[in-house]
Amino acid sequence: xxxxxxxxxxxxxxxxxxxxxxxxxxxxxxxxxxxxxxxxxxxxxxxxxxxxxxxxxxxxxxxxxxxxxxxxxxxxxxxxxxxxxxxxxxxxxxxxxxxxxxxxxxxxxxxxxxxxxxxxxxxxxxxxxxxxxxxxxxxxxxxxxxxxxxxxxxxxxxxxxxxxxxxxxxxxxxxxxxxxxxxxxxxxxxxxxxxxxxxxxxxxxxxxxxxxxxxxxxxxxxxxxxxxx
Amino acid sequence: xxxxxxxxxxxxxxxxxxxxxxxxxxxxxxxxxxxxxxxxxxxxxxxxxxxxxxxxxxxxxxxxxxxxxxxxxxxxxxxxxxxxxxxxxxxxxxxxxxxxxxxxxxxxxxxxxxxxxxxxxxxxxxxxxxxxxxxxxxxxxxxxxxxxxxxxxxxxxxxxxxxxxxxxxxxxxxxxxxxxxxxxxxxxxxxxxxxxxxxxxxxxxxxxxxxxxxxxxxxxxxxxxxxxxxxxxxxxxxxxxxxxxxxxxxxxxxxxxxxxxxxxxxxxxxxxxxxxxxxxxxxxxxxxxxxxxxxxxxxxxxxxxxxxxxxxxxxxxxxxxxxxxxxxxxx
Numbered sequence: 418x419x420x421x422x423x424x425x426x427x428x429x430x431x432x433x434x435x436x437x438x439x440x441x442x443x444x445x446x447x448x449x450x451x452x453x454x455x456x457x458x459x460x461x462x463x464x465x466x467x468x469x470x471x472x473x474x475x476x477x478x479x480x481x482x483x484x485x486x487x488x489x490x491x492x493x494x495x496x497x498x499x500x501x502x503x504x505x506x507x508x509x510x511x512x513x514x515x516x517x518x519x520x521x522x523x524x525x526x527x528x529x530x531x532x533x534x535x536x537x538x539x540x541x542x543x544x545x546x547x548x549x550x551x552x553x554x555x556x557x558x559x560x561x562x563x564x565x566x567x568x569x570x571x572x573x574x575x576x577x578x579x580x581x582x583x584x585x586x587x588x589x590x591x592x593x594x595x596x597x598x599x600x601x602x603x604x605x606x607x608x609x610x611x612x613x614x615x616x617x618x619x620x621x622x623x624x625x626x627x628x629x630x631x632x633x634x635x636x637x638x639x640x641x642x643x644x645x646x
Numbered sequence: 647x648x649x650x651x652x653x654x655x656x657x658x659x660x661x662x663x664x665x666x667x668x669x670x671x672x673x674x675x676x677x678x679x680x681x682x683x684x685x686x687x688x689x690x691x692x693x694x695x696x697x698x699x700x701x702x703x704x705x706x707x708x709x710x711x712x713x714x715x716x717x718x719x720x721x722x723x724x725x726x727x728x729x730x731x732x733x734x735x736x737x738x739x740x741x742x743x744x745x746x747x748x749x750x751x752x753x754x755x756x757x758x759x760x761x762x763x764x765x766x767x768x769x770x771x772x773x774x775x776x777x778x779x780x781x782x783x784x785x786x787x788x789x790x791x792x793x794x795x796x797x798x799x800x801x802x803x804x805x806x807x808x809x810x811x812x813x814x815x816x817x818x819x820x821x822x823x824x825x826x827x828x829x830x831x832x833x834x835x836x837x838x839x840x841x842x843x844x845x846x847x848x849x850x851x852x853x854x855x856x857x858x859x860x861x862x863x864x865x866x867x868x869x870x871x872x873x874x875x876x877x878x879x880x881x882x883x884x885x886x887x888x889x890x891x892x893x894x895x896x897x898x899x900x901x902x903x904x905x906x907x908x909x910x911x912x913x914x915x916x917x918x919x920x921x922x923x924x925x926x927x928x929x930x931x932x933x934x935x936x937x938x939x940x941x942x943x944x945x946x947x948x949x950x951x952x953x954x955x956x957x958x959x960x961x962x963x964x965x966x967x968x969x970x971x972x973x974x975x976x977x
Contacts, residue, residue, distance in 0.1 A: 585917055585921050619959075623952045
């Protein structure tokens, strides 16, 4: 099976060649998720720490912040669910990911050429994908338990206390994961255009996701393992 | 004299208008607020004492509470018990809870009636949990009050309270509970419930006076065979400004689940303590580390060689060498 036929992926030869990474649906899906996550972080942080309570002004006061936050959470949950369905097959853990992680230090120090060739996602991206997936499930479940307006009668106060603590801790972790995600996208130059224009340059694909590029070209190795350069 | 203090329920109000003597300057704790200026004066700590052994279950206190606070509790169905309404609500700040208990020692039925409502804890869990600055305050006389204009309706106070007292209105999305009639106390009056109580089962005054009053009541109960009679002023929440005289003070649970040793839940303490500080630090450090790496490490740029290698790899398709692998054209 040629990988080139996956939705949104394809190669445009030329100087420089470009490689399609995300179709317009995936990009819209991603940015709706991103916008809801940011709004959730802002409204949630407002209720998390008094020093950030001023953020409620962005939503038109505390009452509105309290009211909007769970609804934005619902949007995020469904939007991310669709994103999950799109992205999960490419995010399955592989042997090469362990190897890639072992070389994580090289990456941070700017020696990406020492890293093994990876497919569409490297171990770091997969970590972000699965952390987000798990944390969003934890957040929606704990969030529903403390959504008193509609779900108050269904749980006891001790359960709500555990839920509100879990919600706060999961939120802190997901914000840290989001910072990592955002920073990686900025630090690895040429990445943002994948989610904006939908394509990357051939050189970007060669440098960061060579196995994926080779699969797209049709000349690369199949889905087994990776090689170290 | 016990009731020589203006803060009593028994004293009749003066007929001339009075100025409120309880305000911003008397606030000692304020929700979601770091440090407060020390109050200019220290008010005498007050307390309401509820002697369950004197309560006849008439609900005059409930009626007085509704009357004074101008609330409008829904009319409910009778489900075969005296308790009405069936729980505290945003319109019912105090509630007579009835329990039929058979004393195993005497094999006698005891009808236990407890007036439930805010205990006005010295260490209020609601205030600790509240995320909205100034939505919950504590005055130096011990009254814990909800300032509704600052309430955001999140229900965190419900989770913070060890007594399950606050109720959030589905209409205006604000939390409500007993105010200890702070607006009456501000003009030297006692709470409406204490004023209305026909048996003085509810009395009000300074906390010291109320403890003394309780001592007399407890001695009386003990002399009549209630050897475990005692005062309920739970130290786990720093003591309360609503106290009970219980004839079975060793078993608070028989009075409709009055907590044995109430304290702010460890989960709430963790949530409002370590989670807040560690959480802020973790997020701050993640951001700082990113910034640090962004400033001091070179960006991960695609090199000219990368582009050339990619061109070499992709070129054959461009020449139609492998037409079966030609990708789908972009729209």
